Ligand SMILES: Nc1ncnc2c1ncn2[C@@H]1O[C@H](COP(=O)(O)OP(=O)(O)OP(=O)(O)O)[C@@H](O)[C@H]1O
């Protein structure tokens with residue numbers, strides 16, 4: 001993959017002022033999202049995934065750096081360009097329940113975008129379009145008049161996806177689209193998203209906390225820790241050749257649906273990222289939880305560098321390549 | 334060994350505008366002393382209603398535990414406990430941890446105080462002793478600075494920390510039975526992994542029995558000795574963890590297992606999932622509830638309900654294909 005960056009973050013930052021000072025929710029991240037790919041973003045709760053996605057698409061203001069969409073700065077778009085951007089870039093939220101207005105029918109929800117963008121002229125056209133998109137996500141036209149609260153969790157998430165698709169976007173920010181669903185419905189939604197991507201040539205940014213899911217849908221994965229990208233590489237590289245101790249810890253914490261393997265899985269015990277005591281003022285942010293950290297780590301923050309072609313890492317002591325990811329694979333010996 | 338908890342023919346309905354929802358339709362379930370038992374199944378299958386019934390938390394008049402149901406705790410029927418006996422049972426002998434700790438905790442009370450109240454409700458200890466004990470419990474569930482945490486309110490803690498406070502409350506009176514209803518579903522993977530580890534440790538230490546409820550078979554693999562698989566208000570398969578994972582009998586259990594995302598799956602390929610949706614519980618089908626979604630469905634499956642049949646020790650399944658002579662199933666081995 002090369003050249004064709006759809007989105008680019010350059011040292012993008014967003015800080016919040018809090019009681020005592022400010023919180024660097026997004027702390028100078030740089031990455032690209034190429035046309036037609038899925039960039040997965042993983043990390044624990046509170047590491048800044050949502051902030052990253054929303055700042056990238058201009059939904060949140062930035063406090064530093066820049067976010068580019070097809071080389072144009074998303075935070076200064078205006079006029080026709082801004083209108084086009086709003087049509088081409090869509091979003092699906094984690095909590096489909098609160099994201100959909102319970103007093104609107106599925107038909108109204110799906111038609112809202114096309115109405116705004118003037119994509120339909122007559123009522124018949126409007127209804128026809130809504131049915132088409134509901135069918136695209138596997139909901140029959142009979143759902144057109146049903147209210148959001150009458151749908152199950154999985155169905156609601158489909159309505160949310162249909163809404164995003166109905167304006168014919170190029171890019172969709174998927175912010176934990178499946179975390180609130182149970183396993184079987186998760187699989188259906190993932191399959192649907194992958195299928196739509198193939199058919200419509202969509203580009204995705206897929207946010208989740210669970211590496212096992214992100215790995216299955218993504219071409220490349222960015223691992224975030226406290227506002228920074230600490231590792232970024234292809235899905236396969238992240239799986240076979242993760243270099244950052246934090247990425248390894250994320251792997252090791254995925255439970256395995258097999259009692260014998262699961263009994264032997266021992267997650268690295270690492271503290272709670274949300275604990276303010278574990279947000280150091282200097283050095284590598286992961287150092288307080290890292291078993292390999294030394295004085296260098298506590299003094300100097302490691303920059304994100306390209307260690308191998310397309311494999312970026314921010315760590316003073318990357319884990320040596322042992323040719324296998326921890327967790328399930330390692331225990332197969 | 335007589336069982337600590339024995340549920341017999343539990344039936345629970347909810348009366349709604351649309352009609353009577355038969356949430357639990359005849360569940361038999363037992364938990365031995367010092368045993369960890371899991372209940373797994375898709376959203377809406379009746380797991381939480383079963384959990385709430387064990388503590389008699391089903392609210393009348395909408396909720397209705399049908400006559401003929403029995404919940405025996407050390408041989409005594411919980412459903413006929415008087416107020417005083419129920420007070421001793423709830424929070425003393427038997428306690429519960431919910432999925433969403435924020436709504437289960439009192440937002441206006443410091444976390445330490447909530448533990449103290451529960452301690453004092455069930456024993457005659459002094460205020461000072463309760464305070465010391467609360468701090469000790471917070472240390473036990475993994476806080477490095479328990480005295481400070483005891484003074485914090487729930488909203489000042491992260492999701493994982495709140496769940497640990499809930500667990501401290503649940504274990505404060507050394508219950509014989511702990512019901513954990515999706516204790517990790519709202520948490521991200523690294524924290525989930527540590528909460529499970531904590532439950533495992535506390536179980537060994539206090540010799541409490543645990544009923545662990547979840548939709549994720551990965552979560553139960555390392556902790557449950559026996560597993561009940563629930564579908565549309567009934568148990569469709571039960572057995573040792575080994576039976577369920579390695580000698581899976583019911584087609585539903587097989588489908589559920591196949592839909593857990595695994596680290597070993599290839600990325601960007603469609604995931605297996607269970608076609609269709611569970612039946613409406615207002616008017617449940619007369620035959621096997623899984624028939625419509627089952628690849629092995631035969632005529633009899635639509636006509637007659639298969640009984641939960643024990644074959645191999647304590648491994649039972651409710652499936653015509655497995656129990657009828659002459660089918661390929663032909664027994665559970
Ligand atoms: N409006 C705000 N004001 C102050 N702090 C905020 C605000 N929004 C987010 N934060 C903080 O910024 C950090 C990053 O939050 P963000 O929601 O981006 O994380 P996340 O990785 O998406 O987490 P989750 O997995 O829980 O959704 C957190 O510490 C959060 O508390």
Ligand SMILES: Nc1ncnc2c1ncn2[C@@H]1O[C@H](COP(=O)(O)OP(=O)(O)OP(=O)(O)O)[C@@H](O)[C@H]1O
Nearest residue numbers: 347354356375376377378379380381382383548614
């Ligand atoms: N208070 C209530 N009023 C009406 N119906 C209810 C109520 N509580 C539960 N139900 C219904 O009872 C059935 C079983 O619900 P239950 O909450 O036990 O499911 P569950 O297996 O715990 O699902 P989940 O995984 O989503 O938590 C569902 O059909 C649900 O809609």
Ligand SMILES: [Mg+2]
Nearest residue numbers: 049050051175
């Ligand atoms: Mg988020």
Ligand SMILES: [Mg+2]
Nearest residue numbers: 380381382515
């Ligand atoms: Mg439930």
